[in-house]
Amino acid sequence: MQGEDEPSGSATMVEDEIYANGTSSDDQKRNRPIITGEQLDIEAYASLYSGRTKITRLIFIADHCGAETNQTMQLEALRMAYDEIKKGENALLFREVVPKIDGRLGPNYGMDAAWCEMVERRAEQRKDKLENELNAYRTNLIKESIRMGYNDFGDFYYAHGALGDAFKSYVRTRDYCTTSKHIIHMCMSAILVSIEMGQFTHVTSYVSKAEQTPEALDAITSAKLRCAAGLAHLEAKKYKLAARKFLETGPELGSHYNEVIAPQDVATYGGLCALATFDRSELKSKVIDNVNFRNFLELVPVVRELINDFYSSHYASCLDYLGNLKPNLLLDIHLHDHVETLYDQIRHKALIQYTLPFVSVDLHMMANAFKTSVAGLEKELETLITNNQIQARIDSHNKILYARHADQRNATFQRVLQTGSEFDREVRSMLLRANLIKHDYNQRGGSRKI
Amino acid sequence: MGTVEVLVAQIQGLSSTAGDISRLHTLLKQSEELLHAETSRLPSALAQLDASQHSLGYLYILEACTSVPISQEQTSSIVLTISRFISSCNPEQIRLAPEKFVSVCKRFKDQVILEVPIRGVAPLLTAIRKLQTSSEHLTTLHPEFLLLCLLAKCYKAGRSILDNDILEVDQPRDLFLYCYYGGMICIGLKLFHKALELLHNVVTAPMQSMNAIAVEAYKKYILVSLIYNGQFSTSLPKYTSSVAQRNLKNFCQPYIELANSYGTGNVEELDTVFQTNREKFESDNNLGLVKQAISSMYKRNIQRLTQTYLTLSLQDIASTVKLNSPKEAEMHVLQMIQDGEIFATINQKDGMVRFLEDSEQYKSCKMIEHIDSSIQRIMTLAKKLTAMDENISSDPLYLAKAGRERQRFDYDDFDSVPQKFNI
Numbered sequence: 049m050q051g052e053d054e055p056s057g058s059a060t061m062v063e064d065e066i067y068a069n070g071t072s073s074d075d076q077k078r079n080r081p082i083i084t085g086e087q088l089d090i091e092a093y094a095s096l097y098s099g100r101t102k103i104t105r106l107i108f109i110a111d112h113c114g115a116e117t118n119q120t121m122q123l124e125a126l127r128m129a130y131d132e133i134k135k136g137e138n139a140l141l142f143r144e145v146v147p148k149i150d151g152r153l154g155p156n157y158g159m160d161a162a163w164c165e166m167v168e169r170r171a172e173q174r175k176d177k178l179e180n181e182l183n184a185y186r187t188n189l190i191k192e193s194i195r196m197g198y199n200d201f202g203d204f205y206y207a208h209g210a211l212g213d214a215f216k217s218y219v220r221t222r223d224y225c226t227t228s229k230h231i232i233h234m235c236m237s238a239i240l241v242s243i244e245m246g247q248f249t250h251v252t253s254y255v256s257k258a259e260q261t262p263e264a265l266d267a268i269t270s271a272k273l274r275c276a277a278g279l280a281h282l283e284a285k286k287y288k289l290a291a292r293k294f295l296e297t298g299p300e301l302g303s304h305y306n307e308v309i310a311p312q313d314v315a316t317y318g319g320l321c322a323l324a325t326f327d328r329s330e331l332k333s334k335v336i337d338n339v340n341f342r343n344f345l346e347l348v349p350v351v352r353e354l355i356n357d358f359y360s361s362h363y364a365s366c367l368d369y370l371g372n373l374k375p376n377l378l379l380d381i382h383l384h385d386h387v388e389t390l391y392d393q394i395r396h397k398a399l400i401q402y403t404l405p406f407v408s409v410d411l412h413m414m415a416n417a418f419k420t421s422v423a424g425l426e427k428e429l430e431t432l433i434t435n436n437q438i439q440a441r442i443d444s445h446n447k448i449l450y451a452r453h454a455d456q457r458n459a460t461f462q463r464v465l466q467t468g469s470e471f472d473r474e475v476r477s478m479l480l481r482a483n484l485i486k487h488d489y490n491q492r493g494g495s496r497k498i
Numbered sequence: 499m500g501t502v503e504v505l506v507a508q509i510q511g512l513s514s515t516a517g518d519i520s521r522l523h524t525l526l527k528q529s530e531e532l533l534h535a536e537t538s539r540l541p542s543a544l545a546q547l548d549a550s551q552h553s554l555g556y557l558y559i560l561e562a563c564t565s566v567p568i569s570q571e572q573t574s575s576i577v578l579t580i581s582r583f584i585s586s587c588n589p590e591q592i593r594l595a596p597e598k599f600v601s602v603c604k605r606f607k608d609q610v611i612l613e614v615p616i617r618g619v620a621p622l623l624t625a626i627r628k629l630q631t632s633s634e635h636l637t638t639l640h641p642e643f644l645l646l647c648l649l650a651k652c653y654k655a656g657r658s659i660l661d662n663d664i665l666e667v668d669q670p671r672d673l674f675l676y677c678y679y680g681g682m683i684c685i686g687l688k689l690f691h692k693a694l695e696l697l698h699n700v701v702t703a704p705m706q707s708m709n710a711i712a713v714e715a716y717k718k719y720i721l722v723s724l725i726y727n728g729q730f731s732t733s734l735p736k737y738t739s740s741v742a743q744r745n746l747k748n749f750c751q752p753y754i755e756l757a758n759s760y761g762t763g764n765v766e767e768l769d770t771v772f773q774t775n776r777e778k779f780e781s782d783n784n785l786g787l788v789k790q791a792i793s794s795m796y797k798r799n800i801q802r803l804t805q806t807y808l809t810l811s812l813q814d815i816a817s818t819v820k821l822n823s824p825k826e827a828e829m830h831v832l833q834m835i836q837d838g839e840i841f842a843t844i845n846q847k848d849g850m851v852r853f854l855e856d857s858e859q860y861k862s863c864k865m866i867e868h869i870d871s872s873i874q875r876i877m878t879l880a881k882k883l884t885a886m887d888e889n890i891s892s893d894p895l896y897l898a899k900a901g902r903e904r905q906r907f908d909y910d911d912f913d914s915v916p917q918k919f920n921i
Contacts, residue, residue, distance in 0.1 A: 446809070472872070476663055480665060
């Protein structure tokens with residue numbers, strides 16, 4: 049497929065197409081101000097979550113927002129975390145946060161030893177009480193009570209931050225589950241603790257266990273399970289599976305699962321994973337036309353906009369949105385590790401998709417559409433071509449990218465001949481080796497004879 | 499016992515029928531001591547014999563004759579006698595005493611090497627052809643011949659031997675040397691794929707203990723595989739002997755380093771490794787090959803460009819593959835086009851190179867013939883493989899060994915059948 053073979057008429061047509069596709073379809077849209085990446089509103093962000101995850105997320109933000117440049121943000125996060133911890137009974141987290149504040153928030157936010165002691169003393173008492181109760185249940189052998197006992201223990205440990213013990217206690221209730229509701233309850237508790245611990249293999253196994261008891265699954269629970277599974281896949285870098293799970297999440301989720309994930313997160317995680325891994329038709333059918341998921345996307349208009357931009361090939365504005373989102377996404381406890389990979393994949397997909405319909409592409413136009421220089425674009429395309437992700441070749445003289453259609457027949461011939469000669473060589477050296485070994489045998493056999 | 503004269507008479511009388519010759523062979527074996535004692539009278543005895551008719555007797559006397567140190571002035575006459583004998587002797591007779599023939603030929607080679615190696619190439623080739631029972635048979639003379647070819651720089655002559663597939667081997671050492679020298683000859687001829695195959699055979703051959711040939715071969719194997727494949731993987735195939743797998747790498751550290759830095763595709767890094775290990779390469783006599791490997795990196799990088807670019811200026815080529823000037827890039831590209839490694843045209847006016855696709859369409863008669871011959875070849879190989887499999891599975895030695903092994907592992911299965919083969 050050589051560019052020169054093209055009749056000149058079609059070449060101009062192609063150029064028109066590039067124009068229509070890339071740079072300016074409607075100027076209004078292009079000039080629309082793009083929401084600037086304003087600083088994360090921690091107060092609003094924290095209000096999306098409840099329970100332990102709220103605290104850990106706040107601490108995460110404080111750890112990652114860059115203390116030198118963004119001290120106000122860090123202190124704000126720590127202050128809220130401190131307040132939140134005080135409401136609960138987790139002395140472990142408290143001891144973790146106080147040194148981080150390091151007295152910068154005034155005397156009200158210092159080490160409160162009395163509080164710690166009080167919490168710990170109460171915990172001891174409660175633990176003794178729970179133990180006594182559990183022992184009594186166990187001597188009486190009442191299954192339901194034993195289950196409740198273990199469950200209480202799990203709740204107790206969880207509240208005090210002993211996640212490992214909490215997980216063990218929850219799992220122990222399994223032998224005493226009598227109804228499928230109980231099983232679901234056990235699974236949900238185990239999943240919650242595993243997510244907090246970052247043990248995502250456990251999450252996957254308990255999600256599948258819960259899904260095996262469909263009779264007790266209501267809409268909210270199954271939505272929760274989808275989210276948990278999505279998180280597990282995300283953590284395992286299986287972005288496509290993660291995207292599927294998040295997209296399947298029902299709108300019933302609401303804020304019912306805010307001890308783990310907010311509906312906004314579902315939209316962001318799902319949207320980004322889908323962009324990075326889905327092809328165009330999947331993107332249309334599973335994301336844009338997905339009524340359920342649209343509800344989530346409404347919550348995060350930026351993600352909705354960027355997905356639409358991507359689909360309608362306004363790559364520059366899509367990439368702009370992504371760039372603005374990035375600082376905030378890097379502060380997300382689950383997504384931060386994957387932001388770079390996902391962004392790279394999205395950018396590559398955009399480049400690939402841009403070139404796909406064309407026989408030839410003008411690099412100047414394309415660089416314009418991606419807001420980059422021709423030389424930089426050439427380098428990016430080069431890596432994509434080397435990795436065989438784009439079947440094309442660059443005419444660096446005229447700065448045009450030409451699609452290349454591999455000749456299956458020739459490739460097959462080449463492969464056959466190559467395989468043949470490899471086989472030939474290997475069989476020969478094998479025969480030789482076999483003969484050598486045989487020779488060795490003969491020699492040994494001979495020497496034995498003597 | 500008789501004297502040399504009697505022996506000569508016996509040789510003359512007993513050289514016609516097969517029965518006579520085997521009797522003569524016994525006689526000759528008995529009189530070996532006599533011959534070695536009376537070396538001074540042998541040249542005259544040789545004169546009375548005809549090399550083509552009395553090959554066996556002639557061979558024995560010649561062997562005895564050359565067993566003593568040869569003086570400087572005798573050398574040329576001896577060399578002449580031996581080369582005449584080699585060209586006229588009767589193959590069937592000399593095969594009765596191969597070790598004698600081999601030792602005569604080896605002495606011949608030793609003499610020739612001292613003077614003009616090229617004089618020994620043709621006689622030794624004849625000697626190999628006469629000594630081997632089939633073209634698959636590797637004789638002790640093979641490595642000697644290849645060594646002469648290398649010294650005489652007659653690579654083409656060596657090639658004629660290397661084209662035969664070797665399957666039967668008398669001595670493992672012969673094979674190691676044969677493949678090593680063969681590899682060097684192929685490197686000389688720039689037949690890197692063949693060289694790679696031969697060196698691969700050395701490296702992966704079954705061995706009980708490390709040997710210097712394998713180490714040297716491995717060094718060259720690394721370099722050739724860089725030149726030919728553009729990459730080298732340190733993991734050897736699993737059929738390689740465990741000794742080789744464990745030890746080879748330790749002996750060739752500089753080469754492994756070179757291969758690793760080659761893998762990065764960075765010319766400067768490769769050059770640093772080359773400079774630090776330069777002395778080592780030089781003392782191994784591999785300097786030339788190392789340089790070839792380094793320059794192959796440029797080719798490799800240019801080849802990669804053909805996959806991504808349709809046109810590229812010489813300037814860009816030079817800067818991408820880190821060549822000093824567009825002129826140098828042009829020379830590289832030109833050379834590669836000439837060798838059929840890339841398909842491209844150079845436009846000197848604009849300084850642009852236009853890369854084309856492979857023009858082979860796999861439609862020509864020649865290509866079909868080539869494919870057909872490959873198929874035939876592979877079918878023969880497959881047949882050979884089956885035959886060999888059958889052969890081995892009915893080999894008493896193999897069965898004895900397999901039987902013993904089974905017995906050791908599994909006492910319940912104990913039966914007396916393999917015991918019979920237990921020699």
